Amino acid sequence: MTGQKSCENSSCCGGSVSLEPLASIEDLNPGYLTGWISRASARIPQVATRMTMRDHLDSWNLRWRLGRPVRRVPPGLYAVGNPGEDSPVLVSANYKMSFDRLRSALPGLDTWVLVIETAGVNVWCSAGKGTFNAREIHQRIMESGLQRIVTHRTLVLPQLSAPGVDSNELSRLSGFRVVFGPVRAPDIPEFLRAGMKATPKMRRVRFGFWDRVVLTPVEVMGIRKWAFTGFLVLLAVMWLRERPVSPAGALSGALLGAVPYAGAVLAGSVFVPALLPYIPGRALSFKGALLGLLWALAYAARSYPEVDWVASVPYVLVLPAISSFLALNFTGSTTYTSLSGVLEEMGVALPVTAVAVVLGVVWAVVRAIV
């Protein structure tokens, strides 16, 4: 986020961001385009405020990283409703979900929306990366001919773009006064009604249960390759150790053997985010280690006394390390972790988890040999 944050309420930066040239809005003709309006000898695309099934599907695919969802909106000026020369101008990123959230908050209003190129990254993350900046906004103002289309000189920026936009510089460049709007799009109508005044509540970022849970698919999908590799290793180990007569035997053995690791992965990447405020400790790596340890102990206890405790030691070392590492990863999606804190946390957590994994593996190998 931020910053990278967490990095839309969406995970900061996931996925590779490309800047391939985007077709024009006319050529793309997306579902949200409802018509064209003429102002000051310019034709401006008009967009819907209602979400269609297609929009929801786009969001779902973006959240789960499936296929090649529509990620970017062509930069430029858009009309919501039937805006005129004194209608407000709202600036936004060209991440599809940011754009969707903005327009769906504006039914019945007449506003301009100036979309800038942020490489399909949400407002907060692109501000953190520096792509949501004064020069980019100024360039889009010039290209769209906004000075001729509106007579006032005020821009409304998303509050969370502040880490990337020097509003004083933007005013000097463009001649527009900058007002920071609310954090969340649904507060915009009320903000506009109040004469562009945000309440303190509108200025605060939240990180409630659903805000956190909605980010977990990205966390889980982000480790697909690792999980698959781990499973192949497990399969090889089963094959070598058990020498089962059939591949099916090795497969079922590996599936059973994967259970503790799958639990550790879920603990770190789903349960830590979901239960964040209720787990003791402040460092996310600590919270992760704690849940991982609970899981490891529960798993070991389940097989006691048939399985000797000596055999369970590697789990108690390795599983918390996995959960801890994944929970540390979630710092990128939160709305409240600081760079300094993350650096401190990494300095402690990474060596500790590395040592735990090495010890666990050595323990298991020694036991197998002896």
Place this chain on the structure above:
Amino acid sequence: MGLRYLSKFVTLELDEEKCTGCGLCLEVCPHGVFSLGAGHSSIQDRDACMECGGCALNCPSGALRVRAGVGCAYAIFLGRLRGTEPCCG
């Protein structure tokens, strides 16, 4: 919000001498770190600062300093591996 992070490492600094009390930092801060009174801003909840840098970048009088950055372990980790700045993938 109830969620607190490792706060004692926060690098936010406010020079109350330079501050003119315009209140812009209160507008951009997403965590209510600042309060306004006696003609200048004060840091009322340092604990909540996430070092996003919005206040320092926008302060017209240059009264704020913070080591801004994305508090994202994965990005920092990748950056170190590749010898670049923190980068998300």
